[in-house]
Amino acid sequence: MNKLFLFFALLLASLSFSQSIRFEGFIQDEQKNPLEMANIMAVNNGTKAMDSYGITNDKGKFQLTLKPNTAYTIKVSYLGMKSKEIAVTAKSENIVQNIVMDGVGIELEGVEIVREMPVSIKGDTIVYNADSFKSGTEKKLEDVLKKLPGVEVNADGEIEVEGKKVSKLMVEGKDFFDGDTKLGVKNIPADAIDKVQVLRNFNEVSALKGLENDQENVAMNIKLKEGKKNFWFGDVTAGTGVAELDSRYIVNPKLFYYSPKYSVNLITNFNNIGELPLTAQDYFKFTGGFKNMMKKGGSSFNVSSNDLGISLLRNNRAKEIETKFGAANFAYSVNKAWNLSGFGILSTSKTELETKSQSTILNSGDQEKRDENTNQKNNLGLFKLSSTYKPSDKFQFDYDILTKLTKQEEYSDLFREQIVQNVSSQESIFTTKKQDPTSFNQNLSLYYTQSAKNIFAFEMQHLYQDENPFYNANLQTLPFPLSGFIKQNRNDYNQDRFVKTNKLDAKLDYYYMVTPKSNINITLGNTYSYQNFNSHIFQILDNGERNDLNNSENNNDVDYRFNDAFLGFHYKILTGKFTLTPGVSLHSYQMTNGQLGADYSQNFVKVLPDFFALYQIKKSETLTYNFSLTNDFTDINQLAEGYVLSNYSSLFRGNRTLENATSQVHSLRYFKYNMFNFENIFANASYTRKVDAIKTEAKFDGINQSSVPFNSNLADETFSGMGAYGRSFLKNYKASVNASLNWSKFNNKQNGDFTTTESFVQSYTVRASTNYKKLPNIEFGYNLMVNKYSGSTFYTDKPFAKLDYYFLDSFSFVSEYEFYHYYNGDKSVDNEYDFLSASLIYQKKDSKWEYKVAATNILNTRYLNDDNFSQFSTRVSQYTVQPRYIIFSMKYNL
Numbered sequence: 001m002n003k004l005f006l007f008f009a010l011l012l013a014s015l016s017f018s019q020s021i022r023f024e025g026f027i028q029d030e031q032k033n034p035l036e037m038a039n040i041m042a043v044n045n046g047t048k049a050m051d052s053y054g055i056t057n058d059k060g061k062f063q064l065t066l067k068p069n070t071a072y073t074i075k076v077s078y079l080g081m082k083s084k085e086i087a088v089t090a091k092s093e094n095i096v097q098n099i100v101m102d103g104v105g106i107e108l109e110g111v112e113i114v115r116e117m118p119v120s121i122k123g124d125t126i127v128y129n130a131d132s133f134k135s136g137t138e139k140k141l142e143d144v145l146k147k148l149p150g151v152e153v154n155a156d157g158e159i160e161v162e163g164k165k166v167s168k169l170m171v172e173g174k175d176f177f178d179g180d181t182k183l184g185v186k187n188i189p190a191d192a193i194d195k196v197q198v199l200r201n202f203n204e205v206s207a208l209k210g211l212e213n214d215q216e217n218v219a220m221n222i223k224l225k226e227g228k229k230n231f232w233f234g235d236v237t238a239g240t241g242v243a244e245l246d247s248r249y250i251v252n253p254k255l256f257y258y259s260p261k262y263s264v265n266l267i268t269n270f271n272n273i274g275e276l277p278l279t280a281q282d283y284f285k286f287t288g289g290f291k292n293m294m295k296k297g298g299s300s301f302n303v304s305s306n307d308l309g310i311s312l313l314r315n316n317r318a319k320e321i322e323t324k325f326g327a328a329n330f331a332y333s334v335n336k337a338w339n340l341s342g343f344g345i346l347s348t349s350k351t352e353l354e355t356k357s358q359s360t361i362l363n364s365g366d367q368e369k370r371d372e373n374t375n376q377k378n379n380l381g382l383f384k385l386s387s388t389y390k391p392s393d394k395f396q397f398d399y400d401i402l403t404k405l406t407k408q409e410e411y412s413d414l415f416r417e418q419i420v421q422n423v424s425s426q427e428s429i430f431t432t433k434k435q436d437p438t439s440f441n442q443n444l445s446l447y448y449t450q451s452a453k454n455i456f457a458f459e460m461q462h463l464y465q466d467e468n469p470f471y472n473a474n475l476q477t478l479p480f481p482l483s484g485f486i487k488q489n490r491n492d493y494n495q496d497r498f499v500k501t502n503k504l505d506a507k508l509d510y511y512y513m514v515t516p517k518s519n520i521n522i523t524l525g526n527t528y529s530y531q532n533f534n535s536h537i538f539q540i541l542d543n544g545e546r547n548d549l550n551n552s553e554n555n556n557d558v559d560y561r562f563n564d565a566f567l568g569f570h571y572k573i574l575t576g577k578f579t580l581t582p583g584v585s586l587h588s589y590q591m592t593n594g595q596l597g598a599d600y601s602q603n604f605v606k607v608l609p610d611f612f613a614l615y616q617i618k619k620s621e622t623l624t625y626n627f628s629l630t631n632d633f634t635d636i637n638q639l640a641e642g643y644v645l646s647n648y649s650s651l652f653r654g655n656r657t658l659e660n661a662t663s664q665v666h667s668l669r670y671f672k673y674n675m676f677n678f679e680n681i682f683a684n685a686s687y688t689r690k691v692d693a694i695k696t697e698a699k700f701d702g703i704n705q706s707s708v709p710f711n712s713n714l715a716d717e718t719f720s721g722m723g724a725y726g727r728s729f730l731k732n733y734k735a736s737v738n739a740s741l742n743w744s745k746f747n748n749k750q751n752g753d754f755t756t757t758e759s760f761v762q763s764y765t766v767r768a769s770t771n772y773k774k775l776p777n778i779e780f781g782y783n784l785m786v787n788k789y790s791g792s793t794f795y796t797d798k799p800f801a802k803l804d805y806y807f808l809d810s811f812s813f814v815s816e817y818e819f820y821h822y823y824n825g826d827k828s829v830d831n832e833y834d835f836l837s838a839s840l841i842y843q844k845k846d847s848k849w850e851y852k853v854a855a856t857n858i859l860n861t862r863y864l865n866d867d868n869f870s871q872f873s874t875r876v877s878q879y880t881v882q883p884r885y886i887i888f889s890m891k892y893n894l
Contacts, residue, residue, distance in 0.1 A: 020730075022094040024063040027056050027076060029101055034060025036619055037121045037675060038078040038101070042088070045071040052731065053118050055675035058618045062676070065731060066090040076101065079122060119149070121675060126150075126161075126198040130190075135777055136806030137814055137841075138190035141222065145185060147771055148196060149678035149728050156282075157182030161198050161218050162673055163682035163724060168202070168219040172229070172258045174331040176265065177343050178384060181220075182282060183327065187254055187267050188222065191893075192233055195223035207396065207447045207455055211511050211519055211572070213581055213612050215624060230259045232894055234266075239852070239889025241273070244860075248273050248885045255894070265329040272322040273856070274882050278347050283380045283406070293459045294505055297525055298585040298608035299564050300663070301633045306467045306499050307435065317864060317881040320352040337391040345382040351375070354880035361700060361873050362757060362790055363750055366421070368649075368703045372414035381405035398445040407436040420702035429648055432472040439465040455511040465501040470494070473648035477704075492540040495645045499636070503529040517575070523568035523585070531636040533558040535644060553653070556642035558595040562633065564588070579614040587631065593639045593656050600656050606631060621672040632661045634694060638709050650705045659711050661693045674727075678734075683723035690716045697749040698872050705872070714747040714754075735768040746871045759869050760788040769802075776805040789869040794829070794876070796865075797821040812841040822865040829876060833861045850891040860884040 027038045040062045041053040051072070052064040066072060070090050077083040081101045088095065118132030133147040145151050145159060152160045159166040159181045169176045169184040176184045202219040203209040234255040241248040250271035257264045269277050278286075329343040353374040360367050382404055389397040410433040417426045446458040472494045507525030514520060537554040539547040549555075570583035585608050592601040608629045615623040640654040669684040693716045698707040719741070726736030742761045747754065767781030778801065785796040797820070804814040815838040823830040839854035860883060867876045 020065045021068055021090055021092065022063060023052075023066050023074075023088060023090065023097070024061070024094070025096055025098045026060040027062060027078070027099045027101065028060055029081070030103070032100075034058070035078050035081075035101060036060060038062070038076060039117050039120050040064065040074065040076045040099075041117060042066055042072045042074055045073060050118075055119065055121065057674050057676035058620070066095075068092050074099075119675065119678075124200040124202075126200070128196040128198075130193040130196055133771060134190065135771060135773055135804065137777075137804040137812040139841075140186060140190055141188040141193060142185035144190050144193055145196070149734065150673060150680045150726070151196075151198075153185055157185050159185065159220060161220070162200075162671060162680060163684070163722070164216055164218045166198075166218050166220045168204075170219065170221040171256075171265075172224055172263065173221060174258070174263050175341060176222075177327065177329045177345075178341075178386070180286065183267065183277065184222075186277065188256075189233070189235060189254075189893075192224050192228045192256070193222055194225040197221040197223060205396065205445075205447055205457070206393070207449050208457060208511075211455065211521070213572070213579070213614070215614060215622070224258060228256075228258070232257050235850075235891050235893045237889055237891040239887045241885055241887035243885035244883045248887055250275065250887065250889060260333070262332040263330065265327075267325075267327045269323065269325040272320070273885065273887060274318070274321045276321065276323055276349065277325045277327070278345065278380070283347070283382065283404075286382060286404075293461055293507065294525065294527060296523065296568060296570070296583070296585075296610075297507070297527070297564070297566055297587075298568070298610065298629065299527065299566070299587060299589075299631050299633065301527060301529065301562060301564065301635070303463065303465060303501050303503060303529070303531075303635050304637050306437075306469050306497060306637065317879075318351050319354045319880040320350075320882065322350045324348045337389060339388045339390075340386070341388075342385040343382070344384075345380070347378070347380045349376075349378045351378070355877055356879075357875055357877040359703070359873050359875045360792075361703060363753075363755060364700060366700070366703050367419040369417040369419070370414050371416075372412055374410060374412040376410045377408070379407040394449040396445075396447040398443070400441075400443040402441040404437075404439045404441075406438070409434050418703055427476040429473060429475040431474070431648055433469070435467065435469040437465065437467040437469075439463065453513040455513075457509040457511070458507075459509075460504070460506040462505075463501065463503040465499075465503075467497070467499040469497050471497075471645050471647075473645070475648055490542070493537065493645075494540065495535060495537045497535040497644070498532075499534075500532045501529065501635075502531075503527070518571070518573040521568075521570040521572065521583075523566075523570075525566050525568070527562070527564040529560075529562040529635070531560045533560070533636045533640045535640070535642060537643065537645065552596060552642065554643050556595070556640040556644070558593060558636060558640045560593040560636040560639055561591070562635075563590045577616045579612075579616070581612040583610045583612075584608070585610075589631075589633075589660075591633075593636070595639075595641060595656060602659065617672075620674065622670070624667075624669040624671075626665070626667045626669075628663075628665050630663045630665065632663055632690065634658055634660075634709075638694065646705075649703055650707070653706075653708050655709050655711075657711065658694055658709060659692065661690050663688055663690045678726075678728040680724070680726045680736075683721070685721040686719070688718045693747070695748050696871070699751055700872075710749075712747070716747065717745045719743045732771050733768070734771065735766075737764075737766045739764045748871050750872060757790045757871050759790070760786075762786040762788075776803060778803050787867055787869070789874050792874050793825040794867045795821075795823055795825075809845050810842055812839075812843075814839050814841075820864070824876075829865075831863075831865050831878075833863065833865075834859055835861055848893045850893065852889045852891065853886070854889070855884070855886045857882060857884045 027035045029035055036056055036058045038056045042051050042064050044051045052066060054062045054064050056062045068090055072088045072090060074086045074088050076099055078101055082103055084099065084101060118129045120127045128148050130144050134144060138144050142153050145153050150162050166181055169181045199219040199221060201214045202217040203212065203214045232255055237250065237252040239250045250273055252269045255266040269275060325347045327343065327345040331341040333339050355372045358367060358369050384400065384402045386400040412431045415428050417424055442462045444460045448456045450456065474490055474492045476490060505527050507523055510522045512520045533556050535556040537549045539549065541547050564587055566585050566587040568583065568585035570581055572581040587606050587608060590603050592599055608631065610628040613625045617623060638654045638658060639656050641656055642653060644652045646652050665686065665688045667684065667686040670682065672681040693712060693714055694709050695712045695714055696707050696709050698705055722740040724736060724738035728734050740763045744759045746757050763783065763785050765781060765783040767779060769779035770777045780801040783798040787794045798818060800818045802816045806812050817836045819834040821832050836858040837856045838858065839852055841850060841852045843850040862880060863878045864881055865878050
């Protein structure tokens with residue numbers, strides 16, 4: 001099959017080569033200087049269609065592909081210069097011709113030509129004309145983005161442009177669910193998209209643009225077609241189908257409205273086919289647009305989550321998933337100065353998971369084998385209201401409030417086999433996890449430009465978080481050291497846990513423009529956190545009575561106060577091709593935790609330097625270096641000295657005397673983008689050395705674990721690297737290769753002995769694709785994953801292919817295939833499985849009705865494999881996925 005795909009691609013390439021000629025040369029100004037990123041296109045005089053286009057490279061070179069024996073009008077434009085048209089007749093031989101642009105032109109002429117270009121660049125903005133890349137099978141924004149040069153969309157709905165993650169998605173300049181990319185790429189209709197604008201060096205606050213280092217910030221704005229503005233648009237989908245044992249359904253209405261005054265987005269989805277508009281992972285990482293305002297401070301104090309480790313889905317591949325989802329987003333311009341926006345998201349999902357796994361304890365080699373059936377119910381709510389008041393360019397006032405409401409339940413029935421020193425024992429275990437955490441996050445920001453030289457920025461964030469996880473396990477044996485207490489025929493033990501957090505961050509920035517190319521930034525800031533941690537372990541006896549384990553080691557009542565007051569100084573200067581920003585911050589830390597009737601305090605002062613350097617090699621080629629020294633602090637979860645149930649075989653207790661660790665981070669990034677052939681090269685490497693790290697001492701009784709953190713003079717190290725190369729060929733071909741590496745080294749104590757564990761995770765991918773208007777399009781590639789842990793190595797070979805074809809002006813056919821070969825080094829684990837899906841869509845041209853037949857998991861694959869690594873064990877898992885099903889659906893386009 002792979003050979004057939006390769007032959008087909010080579011055949012199409014050869015046909016393209018044989019039926020075209022090249023028109024190439026250089027575009028220069030009147031002084032013969034090369035013009036980089038000039039736009040050039042060839043308009044067929046007979047058909048009036050644009051047959052070819054290009055953008056010059058750093059030497060001013062262009063190259064167009066023309067049809068032989070055809071007359072063309074060549075249109076050239078360059079920002080700030082007069083547009084030019086020349087007549088060219090292509091015969092049978094290649095043409096070489098240089099073009100000289102004259103004088104200063106009229107902006108409107110440039111804009112008129114740029115609008116026709118498939119890709120154009122204006123300053124920090126790349127503009128893609130969406131219709132130039134559509135083949136007819138695209139149904140949503142994701143399908144369009146995947147065909148744009150330099151743009152990638154991963155399985156989680158995250159967009160990357162030139163290797164950088166898009167942090168904000170907008171439609172017509174208005175935030176789409178506060179910039180969440182997944183909801184956008186999965187729901188915005190492809191036929192509504194006119195232009196895709198990539199905004200590089202993005203800063204939401206115009207007053208701060210250029211004052212800070214925004215090179216890693218990328219946003220995306222979707223421009224709608226004229227017929228979609230000031231009108232409701234969207235679609236309503238309803239479908240039904242069959243699986244092996246039951247019926248399937250989907251109901252998915254989506255409505256959108258955009259006008260200069262206000263916008264409304266409504267998205268709903270009810271289905272049992274595994275579609276998850278918002279997963280639990282998405283929910284917990286959903287920031288609602290809140291920024292990491294203390295990133296320049298030099299301290300890292302993050303409030304961790306007490307989420308009980310409720311099992312998270314691997315995309316949509318569980319045994320059964322049923323989802324009910326509704327979301328609404330609005331933006332309203334009260335007047336020219338005041339804008340309101342907000343959203344509400346509600347989601348309910350019922351999930352059934354079936355997993356087989358084998359865990360191996362490092363050093364001892366003891367094993368645990370599990371067969372587990374889990375049922376989950378997740379109720380998730382997200383609500384946000386935002387206000388921006390900007391009466392002039394000199395003043396801006398922002399306020400946001402984000403609320404998260406959650407109710408989760410998980411019930412597991414598992415059978416486990418313990419193999420300890422080659423002796424096997426078995427038991428069944430029933431566990432219950434319940435939690436309904438609540439959090440409120442508020443942000444207030446003021447920006448004031450006193451003069452061209454003096455800018456002030458005040459930012460404040462408040463977090464209130466209330467967590468109440470409950471854990472129950474019913475089994476035959478208790479985890480060590482709880483085994484010292486009363487035993488029953490079955491041990492039903494439970495833990496209540498209550499954690500409350502109030503955290504306030506505030507900082508005042510003053511920027512002084514020393515020269516037009518340099519500024520001084522002085523920061524005065526403070527982080528204050530107050531947390532309370534309360535937990536209690538109790539047992540339900542065989543006769544139904546409650547046995548409270550009231551001794552101090554099984555209970556917690558802890559208060560923790562943390563305060564970091566700091567003063568920072570940064571100097572930014574642009575000199576030649578370099579941008580340099582050295583900085584330093586002075587911190588005063590105060591920490592007090594109260595438990596067991598006494599307080600324990602720490603106070604100290606520390607100076608933390610940082611440095612940023614950018615080398616602008618060319619307009620589209622940069623090298624960036626970042627260095628930072630950061631103090632890392634734990635929150636209350638690792639300070640509480642009473643036992644906490646991690647799971648049925650693991651106990652954790654904190655250490656109130658824990659100190660901070662210091663992380664030294666170096667990162668290097670290279671980027672090059674050539675619009676001449678859409679060549680895209682980027683690579684980044686990051687090395688972190690954490691000294692005086694907080695480590696864990698683990699004691700094992702067979703596979704039962706008891707652990708406690710401790711202060712150490714040991715150092716942990718991590719290195720991560722990523723590189724990619726991609727480019728387009730002859731307008732219709734696109735290929736890329738990328739690699740990612742992640743190496744980690746950890747030091748801990750296991751059963752009294754110091755241990756060092758390492759992991760080395762690698763991924764390599766090569767892919768190629770075509771993009772024709774009237775021919776079938778294929779994408780094929782290969783991915784190799786190598787996960788090397790201490791003593792174990794796991795491999796996954798994954799060739800993949802996709803075929804999409806729009807034909808007879810009415811039909812769209814899309815099919816995807818993935819093959820997995822999963823094995824370990826000695827082939828004791830060796831599995832093969834594959835997935836095939838296909839859909840056929842019928843929609844007459846200009847008709848509002850669409851009819852679709854889709855089949856998922858056509859080969860009826862039952863299981864998938866994965867593996868993971870902790871600092872004390874490795875785990876190999878096999879989990880059940882949804883069976884084959886066929887859905888017939890109808891969609892009405894508004």
